[in-house]
Amino acid sequence: MxxxxxxxxxxxxxxxxxxxxxxxxxxxxxxxxxxxxxxxxxxxxxxxxxxxxxxxxxxxxxxxCKRCRPDTSPGSPEWNHRADVVARAMRLVADGVVDREGVPGLATRLGYSTRQIERQLRAELGAGPLALARAQRAQTARLLIETSALPMSDVAFASGFASIRAFNETIREVFAQTPTELRDRVSRGHPAAANGTLSLRLPFRRPFFPDNLFGHLAATAVPGVEEWRDGAYRRTLRLPHGPGIVALKPTPEYVACTLTLTDLRDLTIAISRCRWMLDLDADPVAVDELLSADPVLEPLVRKAPGRRVPRTACGAEFGVRAVLGQQVSTAAARTHAARLVRAHGEPVDDPGGGLTHLFPMPDALMDLEPAGLAFPESRRTTLKTLVTALASGDLDLSVGADWDEARAKLAELPGIGPWTIETIAMRSLGDPDAFVASDLGVRYAARALDLPGTPAALTRRAAAWRPWRSYAVQHLWATGDHAINTIPA
Structure with a gap:
């Protein structure tokens, strides 16, 4: 633009x-x-x-600018509705890959040479991956400077800077103030957060309708990993330097975010994953404009503009949960997932609530005993095959995954059909055009709205909703009486 x-x-x-x-x-x-x-x-x-x-x-x-703070703008929606290499690269940069693995690591994940990645990012964004990561480090540093009492040396290294000198030079260059001046400017009357705990405001584009977003996350919460407490969705996060806990609470102006981290070096990644999970960088105006052009959806959009698609903090985690949820109720899916968590998840300490574990990664599930799973043999095989593919790296469900390749890999696995593939595409991969035509809730809504009843016919009818069919699904689900549509009291 x-x-x-x-x-x-x-x-x-x-x-x-x-x-x-x-x-x-x-x-x-x-x-x-x-x-x-x-x-x-x-x-x-x-x-x-x-x-x-x-x-x-x-x-x-x-x-x-010191008035509008452009570094704290919502992210560009371009990187969420595209699946090309630049969009995938931007999602990986936001997830901290360049800081952890360097530009060669980013290129390897994308299957390109470093020169190709540099050229494509510069052509579209006017900056290469190192400059993009540097801008992100500067924003993280500003957050730590303004919201914590950490010594500046700790802020520098927690933000990903290799030296105090680089930290000082970057802050002065980007914000035209020294780190001390930045802290003094906002600290008057604002007590600093306790070490390891930060309170932030996550901005979003308006309109923003949080009911189905937080309702879905709360209704499907896996005990021990997620919970709804004191008006906030809370969950554990698996981060590079140790576990974290986040509490996310919707307000009319922003999403209040309280992060408790083992290591503050994970701040940038934690924020990025929270924004991804809540779909905060979406362009609701573009979505609502297209969907409202359909006379069937128009009253639904007018009633609740700005719906978001609830995503996941970890793609591999949700892949496992999607299989556990095949052909069972929400309550049963939560029960199956909770058993896995108790048996294979890593314990965490949560003084402020009832969270007890991190969701187990695929490699921790490799020794899973199928006989101990309380569902059909065919689904046990599906789960074991999926876990093997994820653990080996043959299947990538991360934010930087190739959507078409991931769909093709999933389709090769036994017991993975269209519903599971599109559910994973919507929640794990973040494809805004994923469409679960065979979902029971979608089919009930279609019947009530006089839309075609069969998955094939409904898919043809939904072609007019592209590329925002995932958002259309949220509106269709909202026609039913289900806990996913309402924020808990």
Whole structure:
């Protein structure tokens, strides 16, 4: 979008928050860059320069605006509804792959050379993977500076910087303030969080309808791994440097996020996974506009604009849970998953609630005894085969996975049919166009709305909803009387 100058100028002049994260505006007369909705007086059009990422604006020599804080914008929805290599790369950068494995590790995961990845990211984003990761480190550092009492040296290394010098130089360059000045600016009257626990605000694009999102996560919560407590969805997180616990609570302005981490180096990854899980970087205006064009869906969208698709914090975890949920009730699926967790999950300590374990990874389930699973032999075989494929790396369900390849690999496994494939595509892979035509709730809704009753006919009818069929599913499910549609009291 940043190449459409006229459209960008109109968005900036209107201070339109819908475009926050889509592009960034550099102002040549001030040397700062802003989000489109910046409350400052809009600059003259001839003084505006537009960039597709904060990293590109920083590389062009602009520093972040102190009023609108463009580094805290919602992420671009481009990386969530696309499956090409650039979108996959951006999802992996957000998940911390460059910091953990470097650019070669990113390239290996994507199946390209480092030169190809560099070239493609620079062509579309105006910055390479190292610059993108640097911008992300700067944002993490700012969060730690402003919300914790950590010494600056600890903030530097927790943010992923290799040295104090690099940390200081980056903060001054990006924010035009020293780390101490940043902390002093916000610390007056705001007590710092306890070590290891941070309270953050996760922004989203409006409209935002949280009922089905949090209702689904609460209704399907696996005991010990997830819970609904004090108006918040809580769960354990498996992170590179140790387990974490997150509490997510919807408010009209933002999602309140409280993170308790073993190691603060995992902050960036934890935030990224929470945003992914809640689909916070979606473009609800585009989704609702297309779905509202269908007279059947229009009243549903008008009633609840801004629905999101509930995703998962771990793709492999949900793959296992999808198989456990085949042809059984939500309660039965939770019971099966809870047994796996108690037998194979890693214990965690949760002084603030009832969370007890991390969900077991596929390699921990390799010694699973099929005879101990209380469901049919065929599903036991399906689960064992899936776990083997995930543990060996033959099947990738992570945020950076190739959607078409993952679907093809799943289809090769015994007992994995269209419902399981599309459910995993929607919740694990984040494909916004996944469509569970054979789902019982979808079929009930179709019947009530006089839509075609068979999966094949409904799929043909749903072609008009592409590329947002996953969101159409949320509206169809909401026509039923089920706990997934309502935030618990």
């Amino acid at each position: 940043h190449e459409d100058t006229e459209r960008c100028v109109r968005a900036v002049q209107a201070k339109d928050a819908r475009f926050d994260g889509w592009f960034f505006t550099g102002v040549v007369t001030t040397g700062i860059y802003c989000r489109p909705s910046c409350p400052a007086v809009p600059p003259k059009p001839q003084n505006m320069r537009f960039y597709p990422s904060s990293a590109a604006a920083q590389q062009a020599g602009f520093r972040a």
